[in-house]
Amino acid sequence: MGSRKVQKQPACSWVKLKNQVSSFGVGDNSHPQSPEIYKKLDELKKRIIEAGYVPDTSYALQDTDEEQKEHNLWNHSERLALAFALINTDCHSVFKFVSGILGRKIILRDAFRFHHFAGGNCSCSDYW
Template sequence: MREQSMGISYITIANVLGACTTAIDLLEHGMSIHSYIVQKGFGSDEYVQSSLISMYAKCGDIDSSCRIVSSFGVGDNSHPQSPEIYKKLDELKKRIIEAGYVPDTSYALQDTDEEQKEHNLWNHSERLALAFALINTPEGSTLKVFKNLRVCGDCHSVFKFVSGILGRKIILRDAFRFHHFAGGNCSCSDYW
């Protein structure tokens, strides 16, 4: 395709990766395409990411497949980028407080003082995932966070502030619905 000066799109890449999954000996070609994806900036597209995960898994390279997906637990600091993630969280916290954010510690269920409750809220997994996404995605791209439980009201508020301050669209999938944050608002109109 490059030799014929044809345009390469996200769809083209995903389909080529799909072709690599039909035989294990095509893993090297798939890895080569992965390198091209990173080099050309196609890596943040969910269609391409999904195709990469499938390609590696079907070719038997489960470790590489798992590296495409990052997950976080509450207060997780095991990720190699933890220092950057927590630095980004501190930056976000300062910026949204300046914009008027007030923590709602009623969502921190531990019987501790207010300061500890605020600290605990900032360690919620969706905030860690948000900071990770901000560090690892191109400016202006839509951020996607998936959560297996319902998002707490304070995290919902944080996501609204972040979308407004940074001008980023954020999609948060929790156990009950998809929340689409943009310009400081959520598609659920704060009813979830």
Template sequence: GRWDCVEDVRGQMELNHVKKQPAMSWLKLKNKVSSFGIGDQSHPQAGQIYAKLGELRKMIKEAGYVADTSFALHDTDEEQKEHNLWNHSERLALAYGLINTPQGSALRIFKNLRVCGDCHSVFKFVSGIIQREIILRDPYRFHHFSSGNCSCGDYW
């Protein structure tokens, strides 16, 4: 598409010292808030979190999930795009929540930027497969994922 225009805008942003707000997600468990950025490796449970993401990825692919790489940066190959999507902050928060909460309990995740369509699809698949209620709050709405569906009706 218009990636040449994107490069121009990013160049102008850099010249004018304009920074894009980094994506962050938060999850509160046992009165402690844990925050995650894209590709975050700083959490003490990072190894477990990424292992859980690998399990989830395998599980939902077997159920028919196909990554929508149109939500990833376009200057990389398809494999790298899919890898980058799996590093989104809300997925890290999801994995952390699944590791640290009992089966059947709801997860409540907060995100400072709008959820991308691929993450939305992942959350739907995960909620259906593991039968967990997941509430994701982004700046625009609450997404209530349950049994493979979202309360937004896939319109956000």
């Protein structure tokens, strides 16, 4: 690739909110809300680790130690985009989109009821 001057484009993730598209790259600090985004990521990381999450660094191809691999995983563009969406939209909508895009079932409890997100829909039929 080097001899042919071929360069791989870095991966990025986009989020569209209020007709404005925000783009995030790995470890991106260029967004005006970067401090808030990384604060939200740290909060999420603490909460899911407390819930039993263990990062899978086996797919991290960088020749670095485990701590650096975990750090790199937490700064993926997708996670930055998710944190941005969480601090700028209502969480209910974000969880619906995440369940649909990732094909995951998510159960969330608010002060009044349990919400079961699956396939981009919620069990409360958006009554919340």
